[in-house]
Amino acid sequence: MAELRIEGLTKRFDGNSILDGIDLQVESGALLAILGASGGGKTTLLRLIAGFERPDAGMIKIEGVVVESPRTHTLPEQRRIGYLTQEGALFPHLTVEQNIGFGLQKRADRAARITRMMELVGLPALYARRFPHQLSGGEQQRTALARALAPEPRLVLLDEPFSAIDAALRREIRRSVLEVLKAVGATAVLVTHDQDEALSMGDRVAVLRGGRIAQHDRPASLYRNPVDLAMGQFVGESVLLDGEAHGGRIHCPLGVLTSTQRIDGPVQVLLRPEQIRLVAHATPGSVAADISGIQYFGSDVLVELRLADATPIAARMFSHELPQIQGRVGVMIVGAVCAFPSSKPAGRLVQQLAG
Amino acid sequence: MRGRLPPALVFLASMPALLVAALIVATVGDALGSGVTHLLTEFLGSAVIRLLFNTLGLMIAATLLATLIGTATAFLVVRTDVPLRPLWQALGAAPLAVPAFIASYAWVSLSPHFEKFGGALLVTTCAYFPLVYLPVAASLKRLDPMQEDVARVLGTSSFGAFVRVILPQLRPAMLGGGALVALRALTEFGAFAMMRFQTFTTQIYLVYTAGLTGSVASALALVLLMLCLLVLVAYVLLEGGHSYASVGRGAARAATVYRLGVWRLPALAFLVLLAAASVGVPLGMTVFWLTQHGAAAITPAEVSPHAVFQATWTSIKLGVGGAIFTSVLILPLALLASRWPGRRMVTWLSQVPWLAQGLPGIVVALSFITVAIRIVPWLYQSTLLLLVVYAILFMPFALVGIRAALVQSPPLLEEIGRGLGYGWFGVLRRITLPLAMPGVGAAAALVLTSIVSELTATLLLAPLGTETLAMRVWENTSTLAFAGAAPYAAILIGISMVTSWFTASRFGVAAHATAVGS
Numbered sequence: 001m002a003e004l005r006i007e008g009l010t011k012r013f014d015g016n017s018i019l020d021g022i023d024l025q026v027e028s029g030a031l032l033a034i035l036g037a038s039g040g041g042k043t044t045l046l047r048l049i050a051g052f053e054r055p056d057a058g059m060i061k062i063e064g065v066v067v068e069s070p071r072t073h074t075l076p077e078q079r080r081i082g083y084l085t086q087e088g089a090l091f092p093h094l095t096v097e098q099n100i101g102f103g104l105q106k107r108a109d110r111a112a113r114i115t116r117m118m119e120l121v122g123l124p125a126l127y128a129r130r131f132p133h134q135l136s137g138g139e140q141q142r143t144a145l146a147r148a149l150a151p152e153p154r155l156v157l158l159d160e161p162f163s164a165i166d167a168a169l170r171r172e173i174r175r176s177v178l179e180v181l182k183a184v185g186a187t188a189v190l191v192t193h194d195q196d197e198a199l200s201m202g203d204r205v206a207v208l209r210g211g212r213i214a215q216h217d218r219p220a221s222l223y224r225n226p227v228d229l230a231m232g233q234f235v236g237e238s239v240l241l242d243g244e245a246h247g248g249r250i251h252c253p254l255g256v257l258t259s260t261q262r263i264d265g266p267v268q269v270l271l272r273p274e275q276i277r278l279v280a281h282a283t284p285g286s287v288a289a290d291i292s293g294i295q296y297f298g299s300d301v302l303v304e305l306r307l308a309d310a311t312p313i314a315a316r317m318f319s320h321e322l323p324q325i326q327g328r329v330g331v332m333i334v335g336a337v338c339a340f341p342s343s344k345p346a347g348r349l350v351q352q353l354a355g
Numbered sequence: 356m357r358g359r360l361p362p363a364l365v366f367l368a369s370m371p372a373l374l375v376a377a378l379i380v381a382t383v384g385d386a387l388g389s390g391v392t393h394l395l396t397e398f399l400g401s402a403v404i405r406l407l408f409n410t411l412g413l414m415i416a417a418t419l420l421a422t423l424i425g426t427a428t429a430f431l432v433v434r435t436d437v438p439l440r441p442l443w444q445a446l447g448a449a450p451l452a453v454p455a456f457i458a459s460y461a462w463v464s465l466s467p468h469f470e471k472f473g474g475a476l477l478v479t480t481c482a483y484f485p486l487v488y489l490p491v492a493a494s495l496k497r498l499d500p501m502q503e504d505v506a507r508v509l510g511t512s513s514f515g516a517f518v519r520v521i522l523p524q525l526r527p528a529m530l531g532g533g534a535l536v537a538l539r540a541l542t543e544f545g546a547f548a549m550m551r552f553q554t555f556t557t558q559i560y561l562v563y564t565a566g567l568t569g570s571v572a573s574a575l576a577l578v579l580l581m582l583c584l585l586v587l588v589a590y591v592l593l594e595g596g597h598s599y600a601s602v603g604r605g606a607a608r609a610a611t612v613y614r615l616g617v618w619r620l621p622a623l624a625f626l627v628l629l630a631a632a633s634v635g636v637p638l639g640m641t642v643f644w645l646t647q648h649g650a651a652a653i654t655p656a657e658v659s660p661h662a663v664f665q666a667t668w669t670s671i672k673l674g675v676g677g678a679i680f681t682s683v684l685i686l687p688l689a690l691l692a693s694r695w696p697g698r699r700m701v702t703w704l705s706q707v708p709w710l711a712q713g714l715p716g717i718v719v720a721l722s723f724i725t726v727a728i729r730i731v732p733w734l735y736q737s738t739l740l741l742l743v744v745y746a747i748l749f750m751p752f753a754l755v756g757i758r759a760a761l762v763q764s765p766p767l768l769e770e771i772g773r774g775l776g777y778g779w780f781g782v783l784r785r786i787t788l789p790l791a792m793p794g795v796g797a798a799a800a801l802v803l804t805s806i807v808s809e810l811t812a813t814l815l816l817a818p819l820g821t822e823t824l825a826m827r828v829w830e831n832t833s834t835l836a837f838a839g840a841a842p843y844a845a846i847l848i849g850i851s852m853v854t855s856w857f858t859a860s861r862f863g864v865a866a867h868a869t870a871v872g873s
């Protein structure tokens with residue numbers, strides 16, 4: 001498969017910039033997840049890569065060859081791209097095998113290729129003659145994947161392909177799609193608004209915000225070192241506190257914490273609920289807190305707490321670690337936390353600390 | 356709803372089926388009783404071959420042409436950048452409000468050249484292409500635009516995507532619409548008679564009014580019935596039970612609009628011509644003759660306001676009476692079909708009105724005249740008999756509308772009503788019917804429209820002295836008194852447009868077409 005390179009891609013609708021100078025690069029065989037809120041231009045980006053629409057500026061290269069620039073426009077049917085859409089968009093008038101074989105018209109190995117693709121995506125051979133409406137949502141999506149991969153595309157585009165599938169089935173389908181993509185060594189671009197999906201599937205994740213790439217990083221770095229507070233809140237559950245930083249040490253209602261970056265002055269502290277550990281009340285080095293509520297999710301729990309100054313925080317833990325105690329506990333922080341310059345005036349911070 | 360079917364309701368719901376059965380038994384019995392082959396060879400001989408040739412030739416030509424025009428119009432209006440799209444969208448359905456025999460009157464009064472096969476083909480195509488246009492346009496709008504995108508990235512050109520992805524999915528709509536056009540072409544009478552184009556319907560009328568034995572007319576009617584049945588069978592075979600249930604909700608994105616480029620003006624010219632031929636000429640000629648003195652036409656005829664008023668009043672009376680009669684007749688069946696769907700008996704009974712769709716008005720009228728004269732003479736020449744015939748002809752419209760309306764009142768509400776202590780009749784009166792009333796009203800309006808613009812059965816069955824708008828247009832056109840026909844035609848078109856608009860605004864144009872069509 002091929003590498004994809006995008007430079008300065010810009011698209012406007014009615015004078016509004018939907019995409020504003022996007023630069024991206026996907027290495028051969030890698031999966032890039034593009035994470036963004038609904039209506040944030042994710043799908044537009046995919047449609048530009050596929051060639052359904054033309055950008056106002058910028059360039060797209062596949063395998064080192066320019067397919068889109070102000071002077072070049074390769075037609076969608078000549079780009080050799082696989083496209084997997086939200087609900088598969090299977091052709092309802094064609095059977096499973098006809099759907100998979102749609103892009104294989106002129107190939108001598110059509111029949112063999114169809115059988116091979118059905119095996120690859122895990123569709124039983126007896127489904128070959130079925131029509132799409134006779135399949136479950138997951139089977140439809142597997143068929144759509146087989147159809148997209150059958151002509152051996154250079155690049156696979158996935159447009160929120162799991163959002164229409166039942167939550168219970170989604171994880172399994174995600175995993176098997178990922179396995180298939182890795183098995184054929186596909187270079188892929190996945191767009192999604194689901195953080196879990198982006199973090200778990202992407203080799204890298206690019207967050208699209210306000211028409212620009214706000215951060216492009218490995219999933220772990222994105223989660224641990226967001227570029228700003230909003231990004232931190234966007235990519236996962238977070239606990240926010242006000243604090244005062246001095247040379248990498250942060251003073252806040254949870255005590256003195258270590259910052260991931262050097263910063264001074266009033267800050268907002270962002271930490272993840274799983275960084276908060278519950279210990280017995282009055283354990284040395286812990287801060288006192290009262291349990292105000294518990295959300296039980298089966299494998300894990302979210303414990304809602306209030307600090308002495310009434311600041312609300314939340315701790316996530318495995319459900320078997322849930323303490324059998326009610327009322328007052330101690331909390332300790334594991335690992336470094338993120339701190340961002342606070343926009344709040346210091347006076348209010350002091351008030352909060354005092355209150 | 357669970358539970359046993361109420362026997363009384365089943366009995367009432369069987370009435371439409373019994374009427375249709377009586378009709379078929381009467382026609383077949385009458386024709387066979389007097390030796391149908393004998394009649395066809397002895398009395399009619401080679402005339403039958405010529406009739407077959409005319410009727411089938413027109414049917415095939417009109418079906419192909421209407422399917423082509425209807426599909427092309429739908430594609431232009433839904434998927435291209437042709438100028439004035441909203442206007443064409445509305446005008447595509449408008450011909451349904453102009454009865455074919457009125458269009459025929461307009462063309463004949465424009466020039467005597469519009470006659471015979473050419474004229475008949477022109478009028479049939481213009482009047483009935485919306486039966487293809489509306490369902491095809493609806494299908495086009497429902498298609499998931501993503502499918503075309505996927506086809507493109509899989510290596511297909513945009514034309515290839517149209518042929519391999521769009522067209523096959525329009526097939527059911529095209530076939531359904533085409534079958535309806537074929538049935539209309541087979542059963543049309545007034546338009547062909549005015550064009551002096553001989554088909555089975557015009558010949559049956561001629562034989563019957565000439566006072567030849569009723570059996571000859573019945574023999575011809577039987578052949579016509581067979582042809583209609585053939586169309587229905589061919590449709591079922593071709594359609595093959597594919598409904599192409601769409602998969603998923605589809606993308607919310609609007610479909611790509613094709614740029615016509617240099618073809619934009621030719622496409623516009625095509626739509627202008629089509630609108631002119633299907634709506635412009637009928638309305639224009641009617642208005643033209645309205646402004647002429649009676650003497651301007653080939654045959655002079657003065658129009659008395661009194662006669663116009665009388666005919667209007669009679670048409671409305673018959674229309675309203677027929678609409679109520681048909682709705683009441685079909686209500687039990689609609690109730691069964693909406694509350695106990697899937698029961699084999701209910702399924703069978705619900706099919707019956709559709710069968711009636713393939714029954715030519717002239718055949719229905721003749722067979723009931725036969726039955727009436729032989730068995731219940733006092734019914735002959737009575738308004739009641741006319742209403743029964745209207746009910747048979749138009750019960751599919753009533754069934755579609757009323758069933759749809761009843762489905763909108765959920766059974767849960769009825770169960771709550773039962774829980775609050777009402778019996779089934781109380782629930783029907785207090786909950787079901789009030790909720791269904793708007794839909795029932797729209798369905799009744801559709802039946803009313805159809806009755807007012809019905810000509811054939813009205814001509815044969817109207818009690819002595821009864822003159823409707825349609826009959827007046829017919830009489831005046833037959834004697835070439837075009838100015839004399841104009842006021843009646845104008846009022847008829849007016850009523851038809853108002854009631855069609857009412858139905859369309861309740862159900863949407865597409866639903867209107869389904870009802871008119873299916």
